[in-house]
Amino acid sequence: MSNFSFPESIKSRPTYARLEPRAGKSYLFVADAEGAEAIIDLASNDKSLMSKSHVIYIPKNTGKKYTLQLEKLNINQLYIGPSYSAAQSRLRHTLVSSHMGLQLYLSGTEGLIGQAQRDAMVAGIPHTAIQSEHRGSIGRRMQCVHCKGITEDVDIDPYVCSHCGLSLFVRDHYSRRLAAFQGVCIDAEEPGNIPTAVELYK
Amino acid sequence: MSGSEKINVKVSKIVLLNDLVTRFEFKRIDGELFPTFSGGAHTIVEMKDGGITRRNPYSLMSDPMDQHSYAISVRRDDEGRGGSLFMHNNVKVSDDMVLSYPVNLFSLDLRAKKHLMIAGGIGITPFMAQIKQLDRSHGNWELHYSARSPSLSAYADDLVSMHPNDVHMYYDSENKSIDLENLLDGQPLGTHLYICGPKGMIDWAVGQAVNLGWPNEVIHYEEFLAPKPGKPFQVMLSASNKLVSVGETESLLEAIEREGVDAPYLCRGGACGQCETVVIEAEGEFIHMDHWLEDKEKLSRKKIMPCVSRFDGKTLVLDR
Numbered sequence: 001m002s003n004f005s006f007p008e009s010i011k012s013r014p015t016y017a018r019l020e021p022r023a024g025k026s027y028l029f030v031a032d033a034e035g036a037e038a039i040i041d042l043a044s045n046d047k048s049l050m051s052k053s054h055v056i057y058i059p060k061n062t063g064k065k066y067t068l069q070l071e072k073l074n075i076n077q078l079y080i081g082p083s084y085s086a087a088q089s090r091l092r093h094t095l096v097s098s099h100m101g102l103q104l105y106l107s108g109t110e111g112l113i114g115q116a117q118r119d120a121m122v123a124g125i126p127h128t129a130i131q132s133e134h135r136g137s138i139g140r141r142m143q144c145v146h147c148k149g150i151t152e153d154v155d156i157d158p159y160v161c162s163h164c165g166l167s168l169f170v171r172d173h174y175s176r177r178l179a180a181f182q183g184v185c186i187d188a189e190e191p192g193n194i195p196t197a198v199e200l201y202k
Numbered sequence: 203m204s205g206s207e208k209i210n211v212k213v214s215k216i217v218l219l220n221d222l223v224t225r226f227e228f229k230r231i232d233g234e235l236f237p238t239f240s241g242g243a244h245t246i247v248e249m250k251d252g253g254i255t256r257r258n259p260y261s262l263m264s265d266p267m268d269q270h271s272y273a274i275s276v277r278r279d280d281e282g283r284g285g286s287l288f289m290h291n292n293v294k295v296s297d298d299m300v301l302s303y304p305v306n307l308f309s310l311d312l313r314a315k316k317h318l319m320i321a322g323g324i325g326i327t328p329f330m331a332q333i334k335q336l337d338r339s340h341g342n343w344e345l346h347y348s349a350r351s352p353s354l355s356a357y358a359d360d361l362v363s364m365h366p367n368d369v370h371m372y373y374d375s376e377n378k379s380i381d382l383e384n385l386l387d388g389q390p391l392g393t394h395l396y397i398c399g400p401k402g403m404i405d406w407a408v409g410q411a412v413n414l415g416w417p418n419e420v421i422h423y424e425e426f427l428a429p430k431p432g433k434p435f436q437v438m439l440s441a442s443n444k445l446v447s448v449g450e451t452e453s454l455l456e457a458i459e460r461e462g463v464d465a466p467y468l469c470r471g472g473a474c475g476q477c478e479t480v481v482i483e484a485e486g487e488f489i490h491m492d493h494w495l496e497d498k499e500k501l502s503r504k505k506i507m508p509c510v511s512r513f514d515g516k517t518l519v520l521d522r
Contacts, residue, residue: 023413023414024414025387025414025415095391096391098391099391100389100390100391100415100420101386101387101414101416103415123315123391124313124314124390124393125391125392125417126417126420128417128419129417129418129420
């Protein structure tokens with residue numbers, strides 16, 4: 001099982017539930033890495049669902065572990081790609097040409113869920129109408145509030161901004177528009193006083 | 203003073219639109235400009251009908267950016283409690299009246315990629331203002347308007363001649379009805395649905411959209427509930443220490459106001475939640491008519507919406 005239950009935090013912090021079948025005209029899944037497990041679980045509950053579904057899957061570091069299982073699900077349209085940015089034009093095109101009644105399911109890491117949610121919101125889906133289930137790594141997509149640079153898959157606190165090199169405190173303050181949590185300079189008041197990095201949620 | 207701010211106006215024009223619907227236009231007495239509003243907003247019209255003050259909500263249907271006058275269209279309801287009859291029979295040009303500042307409980311969601319509007323009968327009025335608003339911003343909209351017959355379809359001719367591609371008429375007299383399932387199917391992602399009309403139409407349209415997988419967040423509707431008459435009853439207002447009798451044709455809120463108690467309100471139609479009142483003691487049956495309280499709250503017997511709901515029983519004590 002790749003579920004992690006995030007401790008309660010500030011209101012801005014996204015929360016996740018399990019994917020559930022919902023009435024609709026068509027179904028679009030976007031998942032990365034262990035997020036495939038959520039699709040496989042849903043497919044085992046509702047066998048007919050997959051034949052009406054388009055799945056965009058990014059294996060990340062899981063290799064072929066899940067792709068073989070997904071290929072056996074009788075998915076109407078299955079795309080397996082190397083990264084979110086590689087899949088993004090396909091996702092945007094799919095959303096623009098979709099109709100009302102589309103159900104969107106997101107599963108996997110917070111970075112994937114957040115970015116797909118942002119693209120879906122731009123396409124006109126209210127963020128509260130999108131189902132999302134966190135699976136796999138607790139690494140998160142961070143924005144440095146100072147240089148605005150994005151660092152993906154941050155799983156330690158503090159972390160070093162991959163753009164400007166500042167040591168940043170990992171906040172739960174989240175932006176749906178940026179699809180990122182906020183990282184704030186940790187040694188602004190006492191330059192050089194940087195605590196040792198610890199793993200998130202350890 | 204409860205409700206939103208008040209504006210003193212003079213009736214500037216009365217236009218008979220058909221056998222049932224009349225338009226009333228108002229100008230400010232102080233010569234100032236009216237506030238602009240957003241399409242879908244309503245105003246509460248105060249009517250001095252003999253000894254009683256009626257306060258009925260009507261959708262503003264003039265151009266939301268026109269600050270020189272406000273207009274409402276009133277459908278005569280011969281079986282109603284008398285507000286619309288008062289407007290039709292007693293109100294004359296140059297009469298002084300009082301309107302409330304606009305309040306919007308049926309606004310457009312401007313994040314929508316497209317606005318799909320469904321109107322039934324007099325439910326056309328909020329859309330008149332919304333269409334003017336969307337036209338100004340070059341919005342993407344479509345109206346499906348169902349009425350009893352061409353002669354009873356207020357504004358249909360104007361709408362069709364101004365927007366021949368966007369307005370679709372359906373007349374009961376021609377056995378034409380909205381093919382909702384096909385209409386909803388194939389709407390582009392990001393479409394929002396707006397429904398204003400009789401309760402049956404709202405339930406039907408909301409139900410169809412939900413079945414087809416439309417999220418609740420994109421389904422908007424407005425139904426003004428006129429307070430229904432009922433058996434007279436008595437209510438004890440605990441904070442004001444007053445025993446009030448509620449007559450057959452007045453609402454609980456109106457009875458409270460008649461006794462000089464300043465109770466909060468905004469929509470007077472069971473929708474906005476402003477008048478929610480705590481029940482201290484009750485022995486009898488609640489007749490909940492609002493669509494504000496959750497079913498759970500209605501069963502709890504701890505809350506009532508006095509603008510539309512009633513009570514049938516021995517004792518009712520409210521924290522008011």
